[in-house]
Amino acid sequence: MTKVKVIDSLMGTGKTQYAIQHMNEANPLEKFIYITPYLAEVERILENTDRTFYAPNNSNKDGSKMRSLKEMIVDGKDIVSTHSLFQTADDELIELLTDSGYTLILDEVMDVIEKAPVTNRDITDLIRLGHIEVENNRVIWTCEDYDAQAAYSSVMMLARAGNLFYHRGRFLIWAFPPQVFRLFDDVYILTYLFDAQIQRYYFDLYGFQYEYHAVEYHDGKYELIEYDKTKESRKELYELMNVYEGKLNDIGGATNAFSATFLKRMSAEKEEEVRNNIYNYFRNKLNAKVAEILWTTVKGEHELVRKGLAGKGYGKSFLQCNARATNEYQDRWALAYVFNRYMNPIERSFFEDNGVSVNQDLLAVADLLQWVYRSRIRNGESIKLYLPSSRMRGLLKDWSENKI
Structure with missing residues (x-):
């Protein structure tokens, strides 16, 4: 192997x-x-x-x-x-x-797992029709003469490749074909x-x-x-970050503050408060120009969150929170990471139900560090970082001290 x-x-x-x-x-x-x-x-x-x-x-x-x-x-x-x-x-x-x-x-x-675009009703119908069986969470395709052009052909192909899992009686989870890595x-x-x-x-x-x-x-x-x-030079890297400490952090005291669920469920008033905090940080605390700024929040399916938090003077300086391996922004020094990273609950439960434990805290720090490193810190220059989530600030500090 x-x-x-x-x-x-x-x-x-x-x-x-x-x-x-x-x-x-x-x-x-x-x-x-x-x-x-x-x-x-x-x-x-x-x-x-x-x-x-x-x-x-x-x-x-x-x-x-x-x-x-x-x-x-x-x-x-x-x-x-x-x-x-x-x-x-x-x-x-x-x-x-x-x-x-x-x-x-x-x-x-890579992104090696994702939720398949199939409804719970589709899954129920496939089981009722005898097209699929589930063995130890893995979906087995059992219909030999199914039309490759029919509605569930994509499910058939994934199942036959051994990469489809039935998760908690509700979701089909696709996994990248593991045999590829073995070749x-x-x-x-x-x-x-x-x-x-x-x-x-x-x-x-x-x-x-x-x-x-x-x-x-x-x-x-x-x-x-x-x-x-x-x-690793963790302490030295942390000292280049200049993490903001002050009243603009008051909004992020709760452990779940700025999680995906928190951001998605914000009231219009809370959204305005967060947006004003970001603006205040960039404009009044730092006097930063648009070309010097990077900010981010939850990605992808929560696009409305980004639009709601994008304010005047910084909105166009957005970089997705999972950015990696690019040096396009290495001149930026004024940063705001308005997110509290947790693993997607479906992904987490999928691994844990299959006997694989996960470390959510280390995952949060890993993604934060990758994003921060798109800035000029990659050149050994200091940056300013607004990190309103108290959990994320604590995890970053723990990382710098080799506690996680």
């Missing part, structure tokens, strides 16, 4: 540079697939490696990047692509990767605080083995070293 090598180092310690160096020094007969979150990072790999990498494109008969990716694998090319494309892996891609001899380098963890000769994951990441819980669920390393720059070269969190 493939053992995953997790390079778990603070942001800015050279994980990507190590990966580039490793690929440049590898035997020319070795083949790499490098997966990164953003197109800008795809360009970085194309421009900074000595090997000839190729990025999938739409210039094929299907007009499909996935078709392009598959053709490149057949040709044995070195490939760089995005998480979003890799996440759509299907049976044909799995077949092509089998015994292909590729090494996978995954820059930052590579080697797998590297470049991240920080992997212990907190959903992909780690996913690996535990499927019985993967993984080993931890860190990276450091020594004598003109990046080297893998023994992982030891006590040797």
Whole structure:
């Protein structure tokens, strides 16, 4: 079984540079697939490696990047692509990767589970019709002659791949096909605080083995070293943050303040108070310009929250709270993280019901640090940070003191 090598180092310690160096020094007969979150990072790999990498494109008969990716694998090319494309892996891609001899380098963890777009009524109907059975939470497709073009064909494909789970009698949960990771000769994951990441819980669920390393720059070269969190420069990084302490934090005293549920259920008056606090912080406390600001709140399905909190003078300086691996904002110094991160309850209960324990506090800190590191702190420069959630401030302090 493939053992995953997790390079778990603070942001800015050279994980990507190590990966580039490793690929440049590898035997020319070795083949790499490098997966990164953003197109800008795809360009970085194309421009900074000595090997000839190729990025999938739409210039094929299907007009499909996935078709392009598959053709490149057949040709044995070195490939760089995005998480979003890799996440759509299907049976044909799995077949092509089998015994292909590729090494996978995954820059930052992926979204490896999500709720399937199927209603509880759909699930009930499928069970009643005898199309599916549930064994130890896993959905088994039992209808042999089901039309591949019919309504539940997507459920059929996911179930047949062994990646669909029936959760608490209410939800179908999709999981990225774990066999994909087992098809590579080697797998590297470049991240920080992997212990907190959903992909780690996913690996535990499927019985993967993984080993931890860190990276450091020594004598003109990046080297893998023994992982030891006590040797990280946490205190120094924390001292660069200048976390706001004052009356604008009064609104976040409760443990659940600024959680997704809290934000979604805010009254118009509470929303206005939060918006005024953010404006006050940026304008009156810092006198920051729009081009110097970054702020965030809960993402995705709670888009109305973002719109409600976006105020004059800072609204357009929004960066999603799960941002990683981009240096586009490295000149920003005035930050507001208006969110109290908890794992999605469906995801949490899914793992816990399957015997995998999760660490919500470490997850919250991991996401906060990744977001903060998009700013100029990545260049060793100090920032100002408004963190109205008392829980998030406490967790950040505990992290800096190696308590979590």
